[in-house]
Amino acid sequence: MLTTQQPVLRRFWYPVIPVDHLLQGPQSFTLMGQPLVLWLGNGGQPAALADRCCHRSAQLSKGVVQNGCVRCPYHGWAYDALGTCTTVPQIDPGTAIPKTYQVPSYLCQERYGYVWVCLDDNPLQAIPEIPQFTDPSFRFIHEFYEPWQVGGLRAIENSFDSAHGHFVHASSWGDMANPQPPPIDEVTETSFGFVMKHWLEVLNPDLQKKNLGIEGEKTIRTNTRTWYMPFARTLHIEYPNGLIHLIFTAYTPIDDQHSQVVQFCLRNDTETEAKAADIIAFDRQVTSEDRVILEGTDYDAPLSLAEEQHMASDRPGILMRHRLAKLLKDHGESEQRRPDH
Ligand code: FES
Numbered sequence: 490m491l492t493t494q495q496p497v498l499r500r501f502w503y504p505v506i507p508v509d510h511l512l513q514g515p516q517s518f519t520l521m522g523q524p525l526v527l528w529l530g531n532g533g534q535p536a537a538l539a540d541r542c543c544h545r546s547a548q549l550s551k552g553v554v555q556n557g558c559v560r561c562p563y564h565g566w567a568y569d570a571l572g573t574c575t576t577v578p579q580i581d582p583g584t585a586i587p588k589t590y591q592v593p594s595y596l597c598q599e600r601y602g603y604v605w606v607c608l609d610d611n612p613l614q615a616i617p618e619i620p621q622f623t624d625p626s627f628r629f630i631h632e633f634y635e636p637w638q639v640g641g642l643r644a645i646e647n648s649f650d651s652a653h654g655h656f657v658h659a660s661s662w663g664d665m666a667n668p669q670p671p672p673i674d675e676v677t678e679t680s681f682g683f684v685m686k687h688w689l690e691v692l693n694p695d696l697q698k699k700n701l702g703i704e705g706e707k708t709i710r711t712n713t714r715t716w717y718m719p720f721a722r723t724l725h726i727e728y729p730n731g732l733i734h735l736i737f738t739a740y741t742p743i744d745d746q747h748s749q750v751v752q753f754c755l756r757n758d759t760e761t762e763a764k765a766a767d768i769i770a771f772d773r774q775v776t777s778e779d780r781v782i783l784e785g786t787d788y789d790a791p792l793s794l795a796e797e798q799h800m801a802s803d804r805p806g807i808l809m810r811h812r813l814a815k816l817l818k819d820h821g822e823s824e825q826r827r828p829d830h
């Protein structure tokens with residue numbers, strides 16, 4: 490499936506940039522092949538427009554913010570959050586600005602410290618609800634914001650793949666002597682994806698002993714994984730001592746071959762009990778282990794099951810393929826593939 494070739498995927502919200510990056514002025518981000526300019530407009534609300542001035546096509550993201558509008562660096566035309574040109578310095582004040590001086594605008598809002606954008610005016614789903622974000626017993630830890638060379642479906646299915654850990658994460662928590670994952674306890678389909686529960690026995694290296702407050706050489710993770718179609722998830726890990734490590738990850742589609750990794754975690758412990766820097770260090774190791782593998786995969790993951798081979802633990806990825814195939818069909822689309830497929 491080629492993400493940029495499936496218009497229905499434009500009807501989802503994606504986190505595109507930490508909102509505090511916009512304190513430096515307008516920024517650019519390419520979402521599903523669409524270059525955007527993002528900035529903080531009136532009242533500090535984020536705004537998103539196509540990153541191309543309608544005068545002579547300059548990149549608005551190279552401009553500045555002025556009176557809540559983004560001002561083009563080339564001749565100084567300025568645009569508001571709806572993409573309407575509000576200032577043309579070369580015409581007399583009071584002269585009407587033609588209505589055609591307009592740049593496409595996109596739905597944009599701030600949530601969880603990130604700017605989220607939907608490229609369509611009618612999103613199919615709301616931004617994922619993560620109640621722990623406002624729960625005072627949880628702390629928020631920003632983890633990663635970086636582009637990977639991987640297709641969205643390859644990346645998101647990895648997050649639900651309970652068989653890869655003992656190999657890919659053999660240097661962090663994987664136990665190669667124990668390669669068979671326990672069966673998935675429960676899968677509940679939802680309107681936005683699915684919720685999957687299972688448990689996993691993992692090795693508990695020294696850094697994790699500190700981070701988790703658990704002494705043993707092994708521990709058990711009780712996992713609730715929620716898929717937010719198409720490329721986001723939460724992984725709610727509960728340890729035997731009641732510690733919860735909840736990870737949100739989005740693989741925001743930059744284009745068919747690249748995804749922006751957006752990851753933060755929420756924990757019901759304190760900085761005294763476990764340093765955020767140590768928590769990030771361990772998750773960095775794990776995430777980097779995934780990245781090496783994922784960047785080597787074929788970005789054009791097929792929705793059809795006939796093209797690749799499968800095993801029992803692939804059930805979440807298979808369900809994702811079914812649901813995405815149904816999504817395309819329901820919206821009159823057929824799966825688009827690389828020309829050489
Ligand atoms: S190109 Fe933007 S004002 Fe001329």
Ligand SMILES: [Fe+2]
Pocket residue numbers: 647653654657658775779
């Ligand atoms: Fe992994």
